[in-house]
Amino acid sequence: MGTRSLFDPLVDAYDAARPSYPDRLFADLEWLAGRELAGADIVEVGAGTGIATRQLLAHGARVIPVDHSAVMLGRLRERTSGLGAVRADGEALPFTGTVADLVCYAQAWHWVRVPVAAAEAARVLRPGGALAVWWNDVDGADLRWYERQQRRLEAMSPGYQRDYRLRPWADELRWTGLFAEVVTVSDRWSRTLALDAYELWLRSKSYVQAIGDRLEDFLAAERKSLLEAFPDGMITEPFRTVLVVARLA
Ligand SMILES: C[S@@+](CC[C@H](N)C(=O)[O-])C[C@H]1O[C@@H](n2cnc3c(N)ncnc32)[C@H](O)[C@@H]1O
Incomplete structure (x- = not known):
């Protein structure tokens, strides 16, 4: 494990601008995991600044x-x-026994190698436990301003491809052979942000930071494009939250 993470320089923007997860997600998680969150022991990997952590604690x-x-x-x-936190890699969890009813990854599963991290999750789960992974994905495919943004990112952010998170997550978990059942559900919602807050949200994305020296040019072009689409400076962005739950036998 290196001493620095890609996310280290993003911490302020991340904490201030990232959306939390809709309540519906936690109801679906309880349904698909077959248990209440209250009283559950959860190992939450890629917890970051704790956006999902605080929601799980609240449940x-x-x-x-x-x-x-x-x-x-x-x-x-x-x-x-007062919350203990562990610095470790999801591909090598520092627990020796079955310590968890749930292993959760909020907006973090795409950072690990699935066969390795799934085996680690299964190793620390109690019988009947579940691995749950979820994302808030922007659902903007038919929006002009979003198309312009994606084209700009693909041109300016090295290696960025808009479909980088469109993978067969449930099948990848099934192919590990570790789980008795894998189910996906999704929900649509939106949020409205003032332009400055929206810019902070853009700055919190690792592939936006990867633009490097041309970041301010990218943000200036975004401001112009967004103001054309939203002349009052209030940006409404649609989201799709995807939850995949893989249960052990
Ligand atoms: C996009 S952030 C998600 C943070 C938080 N879960 C949330 O919902 O906002 C991804 C987090 O995963 C962490 N991460 C990436 N790869 C990891 C790995 N292999 N093991 C543990 N954490 C990892 C990063 O440091 C970062 O904090």
Whole structure:
């Protein structure tokens, strides 16, 4: 594990601008995991600054946040006092026994190698436990301003492809052969942000930071394009939240 994470320089923008997850997601998680979150022992990997952590805690779960970024975990500890957090890699969890009813990854599963991290999750789960992975994805495929943004990103951010998270997540988990059942559900919702807050949200994305020296040019072009689409400066962005739950026998 390196000493720095890609997310270290993003911590302020991340903490301020990332959306939390809709309530519906936690109801679906309880349904598909076959248990209440209240009283559940959860290992939450890629916990970052604790956006999902705080929501899981609010549902009465006992959460051990895990992340390989010391900077992100530092912010999580500041924001959620008294919570122990573990600096570790999801591909090598530092637990020897079956310690969890649920292993969760919020907006983080695409950072790990599925066969390795799924085996690690299965190793620390109790019988009947579940691995749950989810994302808030922007659902803007038919919107002109979003198309312009994606084209700009593909031109300016090295290696960026808009479909980078469109993978057969459920099948990839089925192919591991570790789980008795894998189910996907999704929900659509939207949020409206003032232009400055929207810009902070853009700055919190690793592939936006990867633009490097041309970042301010990218943001200036975005401001112009967004103001054409939203002349009052209030940006409404549609989301699709995708949840995949893989249960052990
Ligand atoms: C996009 S952030 C998600 C943070 C938080 N879960 C949320 O919902 O906002 C991804 C997080 O995963 C962490 N991460 C990436 N790869 C990891 C790995 N292999 N093991 C543990 N954490 C990892 C990053 O440091 C970062 O904090």
